[in-house]
Amino acid sequence: GENVEQHPSTLSVQEGDSAVIKCTYSDSASNYFPWYKQELGKRPQLIIDIRSNVGEKKDQRIAVTLNKTAKHFSLHITETQPEDSAVYFCAATRGGGFKTIFGAGTRLFVKA
């Protein structure tokens, strides 16, 4: 069945360093790849997304890259700050967008 694998499950970085989270999807019909951030006790919120016809997208300190051939996509956060500490979820949505399959999440700790 459809599956999204996410690594690592936990990531600890020093403030100012970069953080990279990687995901792999199984459904080759997936064409939309969002990333959600969930702070402790809060609801998930979209931080960036990418479509399959684009290889990279950047929004200030965050960027997402997509390799369709390898079915890999990654989230890159540069110059990390303590407020970046949260759980990050990748996800994949197939054409039509009815269903989104989420990865298991990465808990990011940014140490001041």
Added chain:
Amino acid sequence: NAGVTQTPKFRVLKTGQSMTLLCAQDMNHEYMYWYRQDPGMGLRLIHYSVGEGTTAKGEVPDGYNVSRLKKQNFLLGLESAAPSQTSVYFCASRLTTGNSYEQYFGPGTRLTVT
């Protein structure tokens, strides 16, 4: 705009009891979803709806039922609660138009089944 709201925020049930979780959105979204979130397992789709009067099964539908009688509401029912249904439940909705498939989540319902 209240966005997506969920009722109740917390609930404790005994095994075998039933309950209904209510999700409401005021953004005129067509698609609505129910997820459960368990530690280390991300968000798993229970059921979803692509419009008023329609529902479909997600990844983990067993033990749950849903209804979408009105466009703005999506109800999740547990007929006979089990301890394995202890979880945080999130509702979400999204538009069907535009370039983004962004889902807007509710604040969540923390359910404990003893």
